[in-house]
Amino acid sequence: MDKLLIRGGRTLQGEVTISGAKNAALPELCAALLTPEPVTLANVPLLKDVSTTLKVLAQLGASSVRDPADASVVTVDASSITSTEATYDLVKTMRASILVLGPLLARFGIARVSLPGGCAIGSRPVDQHIKGLRAMGAEIRVEHGYIHATASRLKGARITTDMVTVTGTENLLMAATLAEGETILENAAQEPEITDLVDLLVSMGAQIEGRGTSRLRINGVERLHAPAVPHRIIPDRIETGTFLCAVAATGGDVTLRRADASHLDAVIDKLREAGVTVEPGEDSIRVVATRRPKAVSFRTSEHPLFPTDMQAQFMAVNCIAEGVARVTETIFENRFMHVNELVRLGAHIAVDGHTAIVEGIPKLSGATVMATDLRASASLVIAGLVAEGATTVDRIYHLDRGYDAMEVKLRAIGADIERIPG
Numbered sequence: 503m504d505k506l507l508i509r510g511g512r513t514l515q516g517e518v519t520i521s522g523a524k525n526a527a528l529p530e531l532c533a534a535l536l537t538p539e540p541v542t543l544a545n546v547p548l549l550k551d552v553s554t555t556l557k558v559l560a561q562l563g564a565s566s567v568r569d570p571a572d573a574s575v576v577t578v579d580a581s582s583i584t585s586t587e588a589t590y591d592l593v594k595t596m597r598a599s600i601l602v603l604g605p606l607l608a609r610f611g612i613a614r615v616s617l618p619g620g621c622a623i624g625s626r627p628v629d630q631h632i633k634g635l636r637a638m639g640a641e642i643r644v645e646h647g648y649i650h651a652t653a654s655r656l657k658g659a660r661i662t663t664d665m666v667t668v669t670g671t672e673n674l675l676m677a678a679t680l681a682e683g684e685t686i687l688e689n690a691a692q693e694p695e696i697t698d699l700v701d702l703l704v705s706m707g708a709q710i711e712g713r714g715t716s717r718l719r720i721n722g723v724e725r726l727h728a729p730a731v732p733h734r735i736i737p738d739r740i741e742t743g744t745f746l747c748a749v750a751a752t753g754g755d756v757t758l759r760r761a762d763a764s765h766l767d768a769v770i771d772k773l774r775e776a777g778v779t780v781e782p783g784e785d786s787i788r789v790v791a792t793r794r795p796k797a798v799s800f801r802t803s804e805h806p807l808f809p810t811d812m813q814a815q816f817m818a819v820n821c822i823a824e825g826v827a828r829v830t831e832t833i834f835e836n837r838f839m840h841v842n843e844l845v846r847l848g849a850h851i852a853v854d855g856h857t858a859i860v861e862g863i864p865k866l867s868g869a870t871v872m873a874t875d876l877r878a879s880a881s882l883v884i885a886g887l888v889a890e891g892a893t894t895v896d897r898i899y900h901l902d903r904g905y906d907a908m909e910v911k912l913r914a915i916g917a918d919i920e921r922i923p924g
């Protein structure tokens with residue numbers, strides 16, 4: 503298992519290019535299952551989760567090719583599907599595999615998808631995906647760890663999910679594009695990745711109203727086709743936020759290229775409250791941090807409020823900030839796995855239910871720590887960048903799931919960080 507070795511204490515200076523959004527790429531690659539025509543996506547990040555998705559698609563018989571001149575351009579051809587089953591061995595490594603359920607059922611009337619099972623950050627059931635597809639007329643049985651779904655043709659329905667669910671909205675949205683009649687998704691998630699998926703689906707011929715709102719109205723069509731021009735995936739707002747937090751913690755002056763500040767309002771507001779200068783540009787964000795940040799309290803929520811996927815990274819900033827911050831996690835019941843590892847680096851954090859109370863201290867001290875999930879890994883990297891001495895972050899396969907060459911990008915802006923293959 504690879505590790506990262508970080509020697510902390512350097513400020514960050516220079517430029518970083520942000521990759522395409524993981525959480526848009528995964529549903530959009532699965533959306534290619536909705537049509538027999540080849541779908542080309544641009545700005546696909548080079549991530550483990552993307553290669554896992556391509557493996558899931560390959561298992562179904564969909565081929566994919568990366569443009570030899572630009573590896574971030576990927577074409578998926580789902581014209582000759584040979585299976586409608588996503589098996590446990592792949593789904594267990596990436597929950598987002600559940601995103602093949604809606605498209606397979608809508609186009610082929612049958613799907614067999616492994617239940618994803620537990621996850622380090624919470625129990626994460628998929629009952630709302632199932633409830634919505636049932637409302638659209640699907641017959642669904644859950645047996646032997648698999649969701650078996652069939653439908654002659656899905657029928658439009660009015661669906662109100664019990665809570666806001668991102669992949670749930672995506673699955674139902676994709677399914678509804680090929681259903682008979684009108685579907686209304688109430689309480690839909692409004693994350694920028696959903697809007698990007700809507701844009702892709704509309705470019706494929708889907709009829710969708712309510713883009714960017716919590717009420718999506720979909721008029722099902724008989725068939726979808728390839729977009730006329732390759733769809734360009736939006737920048738990864740969580741990668742962007744992670745670099746913003748890294749600079750806030752270490753100090754420095756960094757420009758993030760191909761970033762979109764409008765997707766990160768809540769995080770940027772909090773960074774400004776911490777005393778960090780954040781200057782959005784046309785297609786970039788400059789971040790300047792010249793002094794120790796001030797501790798900032800926040801609570802996670804659905805978009806456009808503070809994203810749970812930035813909670814761990816911002817907590818790392820609070821660890822070395824001046825003052826005391828309360829960090830409340832409201833989306834996932836167990837998303838504080840990074841706390842004990844941050845404490846190993848000297849942080850003063852006490853957890854009380856869903857709230858972590860972080861008392862900032864001037865310096866962390868390097869140690870060996872273990873990554874437990876994707877964003878926990880990123881928080882440990884940030885903490886390692888400001889810790890005195892050497893920090894080793896173990897089990898970084900979690901980090902590789904969702905960050906495109908993170909250590910290479912950090913090294914380019916002055917961090918002392920290297921990958922130790924293991």
Ligand SMILES: CC(=O)N[C@H]1[C@@H](OP(=O)(O)OP(=O)(O)OC[C@H]2O[C@@H](n3ccc(=O)[nH]c3=O)[C@H](O)[C@@H]2O)O[C@H](CO)[C@@H](O)[C@@H]1O
Binds near residue numbers: 624626629
């Ligand atoms: C691939 C992807 O896009 N992943 C993101 C997606 O995950 P994901 O789509 O899995 O997260 P959801 O939005 O579905 O989860 C929100 C909450 O709803 C609960 N729930 C969800 C569905 C369901 O059927 N039943 C149920 O109880 C979950 O356990 C959780 O407590 O949104 C999360 C919340 O912004 C992010 O942290 C993930 O990075």
Ligand SMILES: C=C(OP(=O)(O)O)C(=O)O
Binds near residue numbers: 525597811876904
């Ligand atoms: C929780 C995340 O991803 P996933 O839903 O794929 O586990 C994440 O991106 O932070």
